[in-house]
Amino acid sequence: MLQENLTVVSQRQLTADVFELTLQGKMATTDPVAGQFVDVKIPDSSHLLRRPFGIAQVDAAKSQLRLLYRTVGQGTAALSQVTAGTRLDTIGPLGHGFPTDFLQAGQHALIIGGGTGIPPLYALSRQLVAQGVEVTHAIGFGRQQQIFYEQEFRELGAVHYATDDGSYGFHGHIGLLLDAQFADAEFDAVYACGPRGLLMAVNNRYREHPHAYVSLESRMACGVGECYACVVPAQADPTKMYKVCDDGPVFATGEVAI
Amino acid sequence: MLQENLTVVSQRQLTADVFELTLQGKMATTDPVAGQFVDVKIPDSSHLLRRPFGIAQVDAAKSQLRLLYRTVGQGTAALSQVTAGTRLDTIGPLGHGFPTDFLQAGQHALIIGGGTGIPPLYALSRQLVAQGVEVTHAIGFGRQQQIFYEQEFRELGAVHYATDDGSYGFHGHIGLLLDAQFADAEFDAVYACGPRGLLMAVNNRYREHPHAYVSLESRMACGVGECYACVVPAQADPTKMYKVCDDGPVFATGEVAI
Amino acid sequence: MNRLAVTLPGLKLKNPIMPASGCFGFGQHYAEFYDLNRLGAIIVKAATLKPRIGNPTPRVAETTSGMLNAIGLQNPGVTAIMTEKLPWLAEHYPDLPVIANVAGSTESDYVEVCRQISTAVNVHAIELNISCPNVAHGGLEFGTDPQSAYALTKACKAVSQVPVYVKLSPNVTDIRVIARAVEAAGADGFTLINTLVGMQIDLKTRQPLLGNRTGGLSGPAIKPVAVRLINQVHQISQLPIIGMGGVMTAEDTLELMMAGASAVAVGTANFDNPQACPDIINALPSVMDHYHIADLPSLINEMAVTAV
């Protein structure tokens, strides 16, 4: 866990509200596990809480890491204004990422993502492909214009899109896509990140799967496990609390109440 | 009185803590009176109060105006970081400047300044010279390294410097310089801007002078005359309050209690 | 239909935005920036019976995302206000509803100012300032003690020709106690919040920076306190609330209305941006669209139902 001023290498707008930010620093050489995240200080002094973002890509050779984020509020709006050369105070890598050690080359993983849940899944997919694992992606968006990183995912394995309005791929939300196309497919591992509805669907569908994982979001303050802001109760015991920032953000299905 | 996003043309560091900021916009074509000021929004959202600065120079042909300021706190420190192209939300020109209409070509004015009180005096001196008035400057600084705009003032008329530590010009504060060198000189007009001690000295010395003026500073909120933050009592009647932003910042000697 | 129009006792407003008392004077200089007819109303600077010269300077200090002020109710007194300030507004902006902010040291001061000022043609309502933290007898005693608040409100109500809104202080253990007293005394509405008491120390002198030592904290820094107190009062009373405290944007305006306000006053934001009020008014329709708010009366009704 480091605190470092990362240098903005480039910022690129991908859709109406999604940006790709490439950052450089020592943090990118520590080889984070896919699913870990960074916590970025917004460069405006009236914002005190850092913003968590999944690490979408690491290039340790260049000491670069990449974030993909959607502008949803003031913090991400300010972030979208920063230009190359700016230094961003960042802590990371944080949390526990997706377990992948158990997978063998030639095995098959299903990656399920929605909207801005896909950044850590891209890192994961690259890591799995590097391990020789076959990867299938099921990715949901509201509508076609919101899709980003299509080419990048297609280069790693099969990609099935679902859009709420049917403008691209399967018409309907991702749960329906899973029902329609993956009902009896068997995967050695299942990974998901995305909106709460998606995570609930995956959590229910793959509750008994021995290697199914969901990555959660939660409002954070410290980001490092000391303030108890980001908790989520255990599914089996609502009096036991997990910290998303520290025990998560990745949990096995059935572990926490989503 | 305008509110306008002025564009930063250039920023130049003059001394360890004094900067020259050149701004462009319509405001610079309205030909402010020397002694008027602008109120600049600091480009960081945690700073709500604008910062007042005297207008040091106007080039109406280029629609440019120039500020000279010292970094004393967080706001001016932030300002010193802005680079060409930045837009600065500015209101102005504000307040009442130095009266000069009564002066005829060939008459003689004394300009007394100290530290960062000199910016509006530079605008004044240029205006007077353009009117054909002869100008003598008496300018105080702490020490030689703090002096800025020496060449600029020398081009307009005689300049007498006083430094507190004697490192340049007269050794001692400006009041002593006035005693030593201007005790029986007669001027058709006297103008002063600078620290409180300087203004008090000038206010006392030239109380009976028919055309002696001092420019004051005061903490402001609105900057336009509606909040009563910046008041100063009348010298003759402490229950009568003048507003520095609106009735001033320039007052005749003897008018207000400094 | 005008989506922004709201109606409160004495006030038919074309939009819910008005400058807050003390942050806009009587508007003359702001009229150089824009047409004051754009405003829903204007709450003018406090009037006291006698002229007041206010506190020693410095009277303001900047704080992080806020400011402290200790102006000390400087004003020319009710007579000058009625012969100079209000007539200027009446002449130039005859259709602009004025809310007169009334302050004083004693109950009889308040009563006399209310009696007089409520007769001005353009004064549509009174804001009884029982919460000024910046003068020794500036009404804060009335604002922190339910008995005094009750008596003062009742007395002022009795002599006022227009509805009386009582301005509540946030500097209390339980604002509901004061709100209930004021409501029982016949107030027509509430305005809140006034400033929180604060202090800044000048590290160079090691002394309080403000001439008055303490001042009132305002601006976005205090908005969460305002939202909470507005909501708390809204939960126990049906009286309309003019909300204020840290409003800078159309979003902030809607947040205060969702907390329970029926109209919103803008104070400190005027210093940050002299065109804050018209900017907010301009932005409201599209921000309302974004949050699926058809019009403000329906939002107010919805919040009135959910509060119960």
Next chain:
Amino acid sequence: MNRLAVTLPGLKLKNPIMPASGCFGFGQHYAEFYDLNRLGAIIVKAATLKPRIGNPTPRVAETTSGMLNAIGLQNPGVTAIMTEKLPWLAEHYPDLPVIANVAGSTESDYVEVCRQISTAVNVHAIELNISCPNVAHGGLEFGTDPQSAYALTKACKAVSQVPVYVKLSPNVTDIRVIARAVEAAGADGFTLINTLVGMQIDLKTRQPLLGNRTGGLSGPAIKPVAVRLINQVHQISQLPIIGMGGVMTAEDTLELMMAGASAVAVGTANFDNPQACPDIINALPSVMDHYHIADLPSLINEMAVTAV
């Protein structure tokens, strides 16, 4: 001589800086950023008699230059704290003074936790949290009523092996009344301020964003309120004060000390910058030079004299 060293009842501190309760847990994860021995002391997260699961999420919200929290005193209970958390600190940082923050719903809860936790080897003082705004019975009743504050303090003092500091709430009409009661009950010092009650509304749902509806406002937004209340308590009592509220920098630290604090706790700033405490400690000497402060005890003495 160490210019930064300060001494308070039970606490010989090499510098005046300590993390505030709830903003640093028990320090384990912050220890990955820096050596906790750099700190003057550490105020650990609230301990209650039984484990507490805390409030529903969301538990935090950002506000302008501040934040709201409604964690709701989640903690594993005093037994787990004494068998796991405090021993970890004692093992890794045997010289780091710990101040144990104690909370509860009933007087007997508080007393029992004080009795137990004050026996831990590394607990040098207790901070009695009678001002948590975020749980229904989190002590705020004790913190707003002088009689209850008196009784509670006296009872806790009677069983505690270490000095007891009482943490005061800013959510009161007159903090001096509570401070006097607590002092009369035998408290060894004060800590202040706890958070101001605030609320944020989610414009999308039109409902309070926090699971608990309201939360405690902290951060630089509230610093002026902290400075004022510290100063107000300092003026009426000789007891030492550990000040807190919005401290981000060495300058802020000195401002709170000039207001009357003898040491300073840093809360929200840890979230903004995990190295906030060591950064402040590093900056203090040069900032003290700038303001001609030879050492902190002389500053504290100077302020004690001028307060009278």
